[in-house]
Amino acid sequence: MRLEKCWFCSSTVYPGHGIQFVRNDAKIFRFCRSKCHKNFKMKRNPRKVKWTKAYRRVHGKDMTQDSTFEFERKRNRPERYDRNLAENVLKAIPKIDKIRVTREERHHKNRMKGKKEKLQREAVKELEQSISLVKAPSVLQQDPSLTLPKIKVKVSQKQSEENHAMEE
């Protein structure tokens, strides 16, 4: 049993899921679900379909080159079974996963760097440009602040009477 990758979206295909298509040139295409299979039949290129891993890699949204990916490569030359080695590998797998996750988070953070400042600048510009939608220009001349004035509303005493009525 081997956990393969979906050709279209690159998610893992678990046993009992998906479809395998063998083309006439003996190339095997594995799909995790009918969504990917149908997209393939429509001849869509996964590199152009937004939700696939291939798109995310090509457009720099996800990490592409990292040493943690080397561990998951398919190997064609096996090594003799060694119990200690197997034990060490089993211990190392969760550690490597953790490292990969932290690196991906770091990549994401790097990508999102400067977003807060950008949003701030855009908000300031919007206020300057579109304040006329909220405050009339004549009022703006009198009071040049870009914020709306605070309006104070007095609360009446009638509310206590209404509550008594509700409670009954």
Add this chain to the structure above:
Amino acid sequence: MATRLQFENCCEVGVFSKLTNAYCLVAIGGSENFYSSFEAELADVIPVIKTSISGIRTVGRLCVGNKNGLLLPHTTTDQELQHLRNSLPDQVLVQRIDERLTALGNCIACNDHVALTHIDLDKETEDMIADVLKVEVFRQTIASNIIVGSYCTFSNRGGLVHPHTSIEELEELSTLLDVPLVAGTVNRGSELLAAGMTVNDWIAFCGSDTTATELSVIESIFKLREVQPGVTMHEMRKSLFDSFL
């Protein structure tokens, strides 16, 4: 010395087993008879390993190997690969290759020094063969059959080819491979020699349908018989070859 046997009532012994100078791969059968025939001859000399390749029992036709290495198709599962690596001695390199033609035993015929391959084999596969098996690779046809792995079988000492091979081609192949060759059949006239029998430098296993004549040809060309002094052996060989060719 050639032995006659069957795998589950089928005489195609070369399909279900792979015999080299360093190891022997055997298919997993319902009964242990096949395995025990190999074990009886080979147990203390070379490891005899029961296996399947990608779940298929026709191991002889799917893999190719010699004493230096073993090549497996890409469909081999990881567990089988690990099993083979654990059972084989360390000098034998086990390698899985990505190749469109997955029945490597039908596409490649080899001994410890030379290999004949299918014409349509990839360049990378050819390099891999030269690298892992440490052999010289030649792309050839045998009697205009491209699946060379089925229609000929040769060891380091001799070889048997398709019966319809012409004499010129026989001589050409003989010089290419550096071993004496003869055109013959196995299993009562079957042209698929590699499928019908399996051979290494000192022993051969044939299907039980193999006639006595075919068996003696095999024993003489692969030099399996103990050397007998005298003319009688020579005369016998000449008469056999005459009746055959």
